[in-house]
Amino acid sequence: MKFLVSQMAALVKSGQQKANTRLMVRFLFILFSFFAAFTVLFHFLMAYEGQTHSWITGLYWTLTVMSTLGFGDITFTSDLGRFFSICVMLSGVVFMLIVLPFTFIQFFYAPWLEEQNKARAPRKVPETMSNHVILTFCDAVTLTLVEKLNQYGIQSVILVQGLQEALNLHETGLNVVLGELDDPETYLRLRVREAAMVVVMNEDVASTNIIFTIREVADKTPVITNADQEDSVDILDLAGSTHTYQFTKMLGQVLARRVMGVSMKANVIGNFAELLIAEAPAMNSPLQGRTLAESRLRELTGVNVVGIWEQGRFQLPDPMTAIGASTVLVLAGSEAQLDTYDSLMGATMLSKEHSGPVVVLGGGRVGMSVAKTLNERGVDYRVVEKKTLRNTEDSRIIQGSAADLDILILAGINETPSIIITTHDDDLNIFLTIYCRRLRPDVQIISRASLDRNINTLHRAGANLVMSFSSLFTTTILNLLNPDKLLMLSEGLNIFRSEPSPAIVGKPLREQKIRQSTGCSIIAIKRGEEMLLNPEPDTIVSKNDELILIGTAQAEKNFIEQYPAA
The missing domain is CATH 3.40.50.720 (NAD(P)-binding Rossmann-like Domain)
Structure with a gap:
């Protein structure tokens, strides 16, 4: 009951609802005027027919006829009285069965329901939330990022302006906050100062306003944004963006770098300290049609084939893996080793x-x-x-x-x-x-x-x-969030660090069978200040080493579960 009273009080206080209330009062005044007029006329017409009734009886008759209940216990006998009954009944159909329900729904029930929905939509994050990612735009790309953040245990919250959109997202289980994008109070309720990052993917003009508003209340929180136009990059930087990207331009560059053109050289797609990760297409190269063992790449160049892409699927290779026209090799090695690989491939002239x-x-x-x-x-x-x-x-x-x-x-x-x-x-x-x-x-x-x-x-x-x-967007954001722990190379392929499990320490790598049991491959071992790239199978892991591995997100999860750090 207290909740209902508080909701009604909030309803009456709103500006629009005050006007609605005045209209409702006017309608009720007209309706009660009809009740009074019909009751008085009822008495006169009954007296005309020689019948006598009390005023309560007159009001009772008026209400039963206007509501079309018509119990039939009180009736007129004259044509004039029956014509009056018809007029009262028709006015009741219009006012009580049509206008009154519409007025009630329009002026009271619908606004009350809207207030209920507003109360359901979250307007702030919990006071304990920190190191979370704030997203100011919601689309399919944003939802993909949220899914990836959840996989790595990173909390996220989506800021939306529309009530219905907020309710829809909230009902799907997403963290969402309803608020204005250009209101500093909104970002205070989002605990922007405690956030790990704010991702702004709106249009350039709107993004500028959002970033400038954020900087009014939080000057240290990293803000990542996308610039649709080249001319907007400098303006977004001036507004306070920490990192401004042109993801469409980056996507074009990534597509172009994978073209089979004048050479089959390795294309570096990421680095982890001095360890470089590169992709190299096998189509029309000397490797096409051979197995990895026959290619002797590690023996000739020092690079390690840590995986292959085959029709969009990442696979861990073995010595008998065949290299086909659609195969893309994922290579790990130093800059010098990759240069040796490029020299070995040389310029592959197309037919x-x-x-x-x-x-x-x-x-x-x-x-x-x-x-x-x-x-x-x-x-x-x-x-x-x-x-x-x-x-x-x-x-x-x-x-x-x-x-x-x-x-x-x-x-x-x-x-x-x-x-x-x-x-x-x-x-x-x-x-x-x-x-x-x-x-x-x-x-x-x-x-x-x-x-x-x-x-x-x-x-x-x-x-x-x-x-x-x-x-591309998700990879960029996750790499910024975990620059020292994680490097996402492409969809589903990660490089990550891990302390060695006691089950690994003191044993050579060939005895661990890590690749077979987890799907991960050790591509480097950091030993003090030294980085052992592509360690040999006889390498023994010590307690103070740091392992650097490559694998899919599921493979990383398998490794953490099977080889937990001490």
Whole structure:
């Protein structure tokens, strides 16, 4: 009862509800006026027919007739009285059965329900929350990040402005807070000063306001943001952004670096101190068609093949693993070792019939970033874009539909070694991948994926490599959160540190069978100030060593469970 009274009090205090209350009072005044008028007329008409009733009886008759209950215990006998009864009944249908319920729902029940919903939507985080990540935008990419943060035990909270959106997210079990993005009080309720990071993925103008507002109450909390436009980078930095990225530009660079072009050199995708991790495509290289044992890579170069990508799936290799056209090697080694690998591979000249320009399908921000990166590498390209671009005088940009065979032939699809599909629509990317694979079964196809759930579909459609925007975004954020403990290389592939378990100490690595039991591979051992890269199987682990391993998120979990630190 106390709760109901408090809710009604809050309801009446709101500005809009005060106006609604005045309208409701006016309606009730009109309704009661009808009750009084009909009661008085009832007495006059009954007296006209020679009947006598009390005033209570008159009010009773009025209410029963207007509500259409009509018990029939009191009736008129004259036509005038019955006509009066019809008028009272019709007015009751309009006022009591239509207008009154509508007025009640519109002016009282609906606002009361809205206040109830507002009370359900969280407006602050618990006082004990700290080292959490605040997200100011919610979409599929954000939800992917939240899922990854949960896997690593990092709390997150999503700030939204819409009540219904907040309720929907709250009901799914997500931490959400309802508040205005440009209100400093909102961020105080989010405990922004105790947060590990704020991730701002709104539009550039809105992001500037959000960051500037955050800096009003928290000047030390790291703020990570995305700049859609090149011109916005400096402005976002001036507003107070700690790290400003252009994720679409970064995605284009990542796609371009994986092109099979003038050489098969290793492409460095991450580093852990002096340990470098690189990817190298095997298509048209001297390695294609061999097993790892036959390649003798470790013997000849010193690099260790710590994994392979095969149709988007990461696998731990063994000596008999076959290297195919779609295989991408994941290499670990020092800079000198990778240079030796590059020298061994040398310049892999493409066949004459497949030495044409790289075909880029889509001339948006990602597509133009791909083109710029290819140009910097000295790789010729052709961009196919349906819409008219500003720099149409560039002969390397072809206007037309990528589904038009004549346009693709003009772009050089019959001679190209690689096709990069960069549109933001996954459905279109799948469509183009199937089409291009049918036209060129032997070409390298690299595709962009906006949603992680479409990665496997794109691989099945024929893409050799698929890069996800959400994976790139998530990887960047997690690496910033754990710079000394974790390095995410790509979707599902991590490098992590671990203290040696007592079960490992004092024994050579070959006896542990860590790779077989957990799915992880030890790629380095830090021993004091020395880093042992790609340790030999006979290496004995000591108590003070620090292990550096590579594996998927599940493999990391398996290792922690089976080999807990002392």
